[in-house]
């Protein structure tokens with residue numbers, strides 16, 4: 349059997365999307381890992397499946413898997429790509445709830461929902477103030493997936509990312525953002541992603557970084573986030589939800605044998 353897929357990316361954070369709404373495919377963890385492998389498969393940071401929603405208010409049920417086969421509760425860049433793939437501003441049903449999407453010209457906005465700021469929700473393995481963790485003074489929150497943001501030197505991502513992702517403080521591992529504040533409305537960010545390593549951009553990581561930076565009064569609640577792959581615009585709104593806006597790019601369609 350062959351598996352039809354679509355390759356997309358958001359600022360170079362790349363995805364394999366398999367649409368199972370009309371037909372099921374045998375997508376076990378091994379297949380996901382092999383297809384995601386850049387040497388033995390197609391290659392991607394995250395593998396995304398689409399199926400029929402179980403919530404009548406949603407248009408599509410979306411699941412996100414990292415290249416190592418682990419499932420993630422959220423993926424901002426893939427959510428924009430799914431919005432483009434499905435079309436007509438779909439509401440996405442995800443592990444983190446229903447996410448409305450909007451298109452304006454070439455840009456896609458996803459309402460990523462409310463960040464979770466308490467230590468149990470990140471989750472951390474023990475009680476700590478999530479604004480100041482005893483780990484490089486990082487700040488943590490969940491955007492439906494665990495994030496910690498370190499403020500200072502973005503060049504430390506490769507060196508510190510692997511050990512921090514797996515630190516005992518994060519029982520479900522964590523995505524580790526390295527942020528440098530450039531102005532109250534602009535930051536530089538690199539993210540070492542759980543299950544995928546250093547990526548060119550991380551949408552949920554950009555949301556988490558702006559939430560954490562504005563909680564510390566380092567930035568305003570609307571902030572441009574410049575990552576290696578390009579820029580996202582993030583707004584932590586008055587109603588508590590976070591809007592993420594950026595491009596979504598179709599690369600090619602294919603079939604995996």
Ligand SMILES: N[C@@H](CCC[C@H](N)C(=O)O)C(=O)O
Pocket residue numbers: 361393394412414419420421422423424425426493494523541542543544547549550551552553
């Ligand atoms: N690239 C993503 C995040 C993907 C999931 C993450 N690695 C996790 O395990 O939580 C994004 O754009 O948000």
